Amino acid sequence: MSPDVWKKLTSDPLFILGAALFAIMAFLLVGGSWLGVHDPHDMSFAPLSSPSLQHWLGVNDGGMDIFAELLSGIKNTLVFSLLAGLTSLLLGVVIGMLCAWVGGLTDQLLMRFSDILLAIPSIMLLILVAAFFRVSAPVLGLILAAMTWPTTAKIVRAQALVIRKSLHIQAARHMGASGFYIIRRHMLPELFPVYLVGFASKLRMAISMETTLSFLGLFDPARKSLGMMINYALKYYYLDIWWNWFLPPVLCLTMLIMATTLISLSMERVFDPRLGGFVEAGSR
Amino acid sequence: MRVSIFFLISTAINISTPVAAQELEIRIADSKGDWGAPNPFHHYPRGPGYVRMSWIFDTLIWKDQSGYIPALATKWLYDPERMVFCFHLNPRAKWHDNTPLTAADVVFTLAYFKKHPYHWISTAPIKTAKALNPHSVEIHLATPYASFLSDIGGSMPILPRHIWENVKEPHSFSAPEAFIGSGPYRFVDFNKAQGSYLFKAFADYYQGRPKADRLIYFRSGRPLVSLSTRQADLCSIDADMAQSLENNGFVVIRNERGVNRKLMLNHRKAPFNQKNFRQALALAIDRQEIIAKSQRGFGTPASYGLLSIDHPMYNPDTPVYHFNLSEARRLLETLGYQRATDGFYHREGQPLEVQLLSSSFSATGQGAPDRDAQVIKKQLENLGVRVELIALEQATADSKIQNWEFDLAVSGHGGLCGDAKILNEMIASSYGAGSVNSARYDENPELNQLLEMQMREMDKNARTKIVYRIQELYAEELPAISLYYPFSLSAYNPHKGIDWFYTKGGIGKGIPIAQNKMSLIRP
Amino acid sequence: MPATPRKYIILAYLLAGLILIVASYSLPLWLPGDFVTAAYSGSEITLTAVQAQELHAFYAHDQSLRSYMADVFTLKWGYSYVFQVPISELILEALPWTLVLMGSAHVLATVVGFIAGVEMAWRRGRLVEKLGVGGATVMAGVPELGVGVILLLVFSLHLGWFPAAGGKTVYADYAGCAQLLDLGRHLTLPLTTLFLAYLPANFFLTRGSMVLILGQQFLETARVKGLPPIRIRYAHAARNALLPLATHFGMRFAFMVTGAVVVETIFAYPGVGALLFNAITLRDLPLIQAIVLFSSLAVLAVNLCLEFIYAFLDPRVRYVS
Numbered sequence A: 001m002s003p004d005v006w007k008k009l010t011s012d013p014l015f016i017l018g019a020a021l022f023a024i025m026a027f028l029l030v031g032g033s034w035l036g037v038h039d040p041h042d043m044s045f046a047p048l049s050s051p052s053l054q055h056w057l058g059v060n061d062g063g064m065d066i067f068a069e070l071l072s073g074i075k076n077t078l079v080f081s082l083l084a085g086l087t088s089l090l091l092g093v094v095i096g097m098l099c100a101w102v103g104g105l106t107d108q109l110l111m112r113f114s115d116i117l118l119a120i121p122s123i124m125l126l127i128l129v130a131a132f133f134r135v136s137a138p139v140l141g142l143i144l145a146a147m148t149w150p151t152t153a154k155i156v157r158a159q160a161l162v163i164r165k166s167l168h169i170q171a172a173r174h175m176g177a178s179g180f181y182i183i184r185r186h187m188l189p190e191l192f193p194v195y196l197v198g199f200a201s202k203l204r205m206a207i208s209m210e211t212t213l214s215f216l217g218l219f220d221p222a223r224k225s226l227g228m229m230i231n232y233a234l235k236y237y238y239l240d241i242w243w244n245w246f247l248p249p250v251l252c253l254t255m256l257i258m259a260t261t262l263i264s265l266s267m268e269r270v271f272d273p274r275l276g277g278f279v280e281a282g283s284r
Numbered sequence B: 001m002r003v004s005i006f007f008l009i010s011t012a013i014n015i016s017t018p019v020a021a022q023e024l025e026i027r028i029a030d031s032k033g034d035w036g037a038p039n040p041f042h043h044y045p046r047g048p049g050y051v052r053m054s055w056i057f058d059t060l061i062w063k064d065q066s067g068y069i070p071a072l073a074t075k076w077l078y079d080p081e082r083m084v085f086c087f088h089l090n091p092r093a094k095w096h097d098n099t100p101l102t103a104a105d106v107v108f109t110l111a112y113f114k115k116h117p118y119h120w121i122s123t124a125p126i127k128t129a130k131a132l133n134p135h136s137v138e139i140h141l142a143t144p145y146a147s148f149l150s151d152i153g154g155s156m157p158i159l160p161r162h163i164w165e166n167v168k169e170p171h172s173f174s175a176p177e178a179f180i181g182s183g184p185y186r187f188v189d190f191n192k193a194q195g196s197y198l199f200k201a202f203a204d205y206y207q208g209r210p211k212a213d214r215l216i217y218f219r220s221g222r223p224l225v226s227l228s229t230r231q232a233d234l235c236s237i238d239a240d241m242a243q244s245l246e247n248n249g250f251v252v253i254r255n256e257r258g259v260n261r262k263l264m265l266n267h268r269k270a271p272f273n274q275k276n277f278r279q280a281l282a283l284a285i286d287r288q289e290i291i292a293k294s295q296r297g298f299g300t301p302a303s304y305g306l307l308s309i310d311h312p313m314y315n316p317d318t319p320v321y322h323f324n325l326s327e328a329r330r331l332l333e334t335l336g337y338q339r340a341t342d343g344f345y346h347r348e349g350q351p352l353e354v355q356l357l358s359s360s361f362s363a364t365g366q367g368a369p370d371r372d373a374q375v376i377k378k379q380l381e382n383l384g385v386r387v388e389l390i391a392l393e394q395a396t397a398d399s400k401i402q403n404w405e406f407d408l409a410v411s412g413h414g415g416l417c418g419d420a421k422i423l424n425e426m427i428a429s430s431y432g433a434g435s436v437n438s439a440r441y442d443e444n445p446e447l448n449q450l451l452e453m454q455m456r457e458m459d460k461n462a463r464t465k466i467v468y469r470i471q472e473l474y475a476e477e478l479p480a481i482s483l484y485y486p487f488s489l490s491a492y493n494p495h496k497g498i499d500w501f502y503t504k505g506g507i508g509k510g511i512p513i514a515q516n517k518m519s520l521i522r523p
Numbered sequence C: 001m002p003a004t005p006r007k008y009i010i011l012a013y014l015l016a017g018l019i020l021i022v023a024s025y026s027l028p029l030w031l032p033g034d035f036v037t038a039a040y041s042g043s044e045i046t047l048t049a050v051q052a053q054e055l056h057a058f059y060a061h062d063q064s065l066r067s068y069m070a071d072v073f074t075l076k077w078g079y080s081y082v083f084q085v086p087i088s089e090l091i092l093e094a095l096p097w098t099l100v101l102m103g104s105a106h107v108l109a110t111v112v113g114f115i116a117g118v119e120m121a122w123r124r125g126r127l128v129e130k131l132g133v134g135g136a137t138v139m140a141g142v143p144e145l146g147v148g149v150i151l152l153l154v155f156s157l158h159l160g161w162f163p164a165a166g167g168k169t170v171y172a173d174y175a176g177c178a179q180l181l182d183l184g185r186h187l188t189l190p191l192t193t194l195f196l197a198y199l200p201a202n203f204f205l206t207r208g209s210m211v212l213i214l215g216q217q218f219l220e221t222a223r224v225k226g227l228p229p230i231r232i233r234y235a236h237a238a239r240n241a242l243l244p245l246a247t248h249f250g251m252r253f254a255f256m257v258t259g260a261v262v263v264e265t266i267f268a269y270p271g272v273g274a275l276l277f278n279a280i281t282l283r284d285l286p287l288i289q290a291i292v293l294f295s296s297l298a299v300l301a302v303n304l305c306l307e308f309i310y311a312f313l314d315p316r317v318r319y320v321s
Helices: A003-010 A013-031 A066-102 A104-119 A122-133 A137-164 A167-174 A179-190 A192-216 A226-235 A242-271 B005-009 B047-054 B103-115 B148-155 B223-228 B239-247 B275-284 B287-294 B325-334 B372-383 B394-402 B421-427 B445-456 B460-477 C006-030 C035-041 C049-058 C065-073 C087-122 C127-141 C144-158 C176-214 C217-224 C229-255 C261-266 C272-282 C285-313
Strands: B025-030 B061-063 B068-070 B073-079 B084-089 B126-133 B136-141 B185-191 B196-201 B214-219 B234-237 B251-254 B260-265 B299-301 B345-347 B353-361 B386-393 B408-413 B480-486 B489-492
Touching (some): A003 A013, A003 A242, A013 A066, A013 A242, A066 A104, A066 A137, A066 A179, A066 A192, A066 A226, A104 A137, A122 A137, A122 A192, A137 A192, A167 A179, A226 A242, A242 C127, B025 B223, B068 B073, B068 B148, B084 B148, B103 B136, B223 B234, B223 C144, B260 B275, B275 B325, B275 B372, B275 B460, B275 B480, B372 B386, B372 B408, B386 B394, B394 B408, B394 C272, B421 B445, B421 B460, B445 B460, C006 C065, C006 C285, C035 C272, C087 C229, C087 C272, C087 C285, C127 C176, C144 C176, C144 C261, C176 C229, C176 C261, C217 C229, C229 C285, C272 C285
Parallel strands (some): B025 B214, B353 B386, B353 B408
Antiparallel strands (some): B061 B068, B073 B084, B084 B136, B185 B196, B196 B214, B234 B489, B251 B489, B260 B408, B260 B480, B299 B480
16 A cells, blocks of 8 residues: 555545544454453353443343453454455455456356345345354355355446446557456456445445344354344343443444445545445445 | 333323224234134144134133133033033024034034044044033043043134034135134134234123124234333233333233243253253252343242142142252262363263253244353353253254254243143153154153053042152153243233233143133123 | 347346246255244144144145246245145235335435435535535444334334334224325334435445546536536436446345345334245245245346346446447
8 A cells, every 4th residue: 555545544534533443443352351351151240230340331131241242242243244245355356357357158147146146135045054054153154255246246347347448458458468467457456446345345244244143143142243232132122221231232333334334435535536435235 | 120211201102093982992912913814723833823713712611710610511510430521501602603502513523623633632532422402412531531621621612513514624714604603702804914813792792792892913023012002902021021011000910830941851862861960960950040040030940840830730749959069960970970170071081062952043033032041051061061052043943852853952831730731741752742842751661651540530639649740750750851930921901991811720721821711701 | 348139138037037946946945844843843732743744744845846837837826834825815915015115215215315425426525425424324334223123112112103013003994094194104113214224325326426427528518518517417427327226226126025024023014024034934835935936036037127227327338438
């Protein structure tokens, strides 16, 4: 990253805000043990206690420290989302590029295949897989990525088709440059903002999906997550626990998603002011 | 425990329902809504389905807070010599199409259910049925059948012969006539998409015109919200809600302890096939802690003998496994397990590892899983047994339990206050082989023999004695470990003038739902 | 892009449809558990071995792929195990609710998102744009679930303005306007939840493409020609922002059935999603197959339509050459 870009980024309030949100999360995650956070699996506290110096956000119905659960949940959510988001993006870029470059039958087949994938609600497939094969969270993340690359692929393909027709690429082709060379030297870098922004939206999609899945209880019950916390807190919606139990995971989720959105918006401005935040479909 | 501010502020906002002023309408909310069309061949095989059907179809006898009461039959007698039950029918009883109800209908119903089984009842012990006159019927038993009154008498809906005698395939018969019964309410509508039911009072009901003119069931994701906004008049609630509802003028009623949570053990495989091992697990489980963590204290430790503490045949001397870690460890060590330095048990180099199945969520994500399995895992690891917790979707877990593909599983069921036949169903394979909740345990011949005996013992005192012994044996053998009875509560709006109650032993076969039709009949 | 012959595209779609039919045939059969076990497990009824066997036989599901295909093409979708009524009847009963809820949420979110996106892009860099983007960012971050529950607690439990559950007041015997009002009151909270959930994506999408388009040559020409700004915005520029929005709209159809499940659960709103998930819970295999097939074929059909709509909307034709 050039110093110029970095300077632009750091002077952008959106980026600063997004980065600050991430920094807070990171601080909480890293500093957790240092802050004296309890073991999130310890069930020995008095159930449904109010927040106190001992338990900053109180204790849940199972006698577990809510703050510790929250930190553990954020960590798990982030790991899952990064894995699913990155893999999905990688698949999407590779396949999208391939379709745009090769075209013809390959393009048709891959695009129809992606239509089929789009037609299958990923939640349903994940429920099946989780219920039947009892796979771990990372594997579910990879399956999610395998289900969700088509949205990126379609957008990358569309943009690549545009670039492919542009004058300098045409010129490069006339000069006899190989397809691989053109993709590597021209298309990939030029599309950088597209998939950079695409990554942010994939990440966001993965965060939401992880929340939904854990809300539905599809993960190992011992694995803490924000969605699971919301699910449990929701069970007691009639008690006065919404502000210290229900709200924190909702706020953390909002912060996580906001932080990714902010950073992607700011990157879009800095990298390519021409290309407005191409927030892709299926982001939620 | 503090109560949500929403509650304190939300006083009765009466969302008036647009019915004529003199018409009384009762609305009952539940979170699932759809329980099948309300006739014996269409309702779901679950309590709420049966209850919806019970408004339309009357049985020979019925139950209220104190026990059996007359329904279609005003009097009933048993002649042990001839093994005959005689029922005298209420001469005023008639069908919703105004045809009189006679003994011939009862005879027909028994024959029809023999041909097209209705699994809520067992027609096997019945030899024949004879109509003595239009209003008396004799039912001859093939063998003595101790559960006759609960089963045939109190659970079997009587079908109108003039409608069903030509119906060859009852499961695909859904014409309007399929919903003609003799109960206090006539069927008007069942909306599958909305999960709603509409019943209208049957003015000529033989026990008098029902109090409410319209009875409506509807689906509500949060029944409590519907209740406190006065959109619902009755719904079942969680124990934590009771206080605030009472403060807001609702009446909260509590059921007997007829539903339990239990720990199923795969006693067909090692190490769970050893009685000592099962007992060690029972000793290591602190049920008070489970109740505290999983139910916020709203539960009672269960009898190890399965039958509820509130059951008339409950044996107070049933063996108890008080939480005792050192005794549990001693038992494990007699089985050859040794505790390693990490605190976990091993035998012959193999670590002692078990899987714990919890089926606490459904695909709809409705309701958060309870903490039972998590607490049990913690307690067993405390004992020195490694536990892998497996959460599976309900139906998936059920089929695993059914096929014996599990080690330990948390499950639960009701019916523990109803007829003692529940013991047979929950213990012996010959009764419960097709059930997920049944322990299907046949290792102790005495136990199985007693189970058979109690079914044939028509004398209540003699039967009680047998049932006492069954509970002792069951508690000793521990084919499954009873954990606790969660509180079961309902709340209703008293301004409608209806006093709802929980039925002694549960509606019909032991359904723990406070929607007894007698609430709307009696003054 | 090398022009693909139209029949080529249609052929590819037909193939995809065929694959989906085969998939829907086999998909439910992978579901662990079966109807009898699922239906009777929480029951007060205890089945004996013989009874269970009879029930299993009654609900046996061993249809060959060929007869399944034949049934699909002749629109014979069979009977639901649970309801014992034709599946088409069930879907037709539930579909209007889903269409009304999801459809109006999508249309509203798309229209509002589109207009907001166009206007914000036009005012890029001004305070109002920054506020708009900030607001949308926050909105995009709040999970549907959180919005739904908060709306339910505030407007239903606390204020009592809107009903807590269902699609209508059942058996209220309203007439005409009163009935519409009742339907509207029930629709408000779930619709608002979904609208708030879908709005940001549409907004960002439109704004993004608009920013891209506003820098294009042809708009300069339009400006030079002295056309009124609103005409430049909508008649010239925004027209090109429709393609990604249409794609997005089409893609959302994939989530038509399952997309509202959370909301349908929170507000107990009737619909195909609720029907499907109940069917899964009870392992009502014929119903699961039918809904999965129906919804995925619908997505395919929508995509095919979009393929042809692209021809009208494709902005590349304009700003690349």
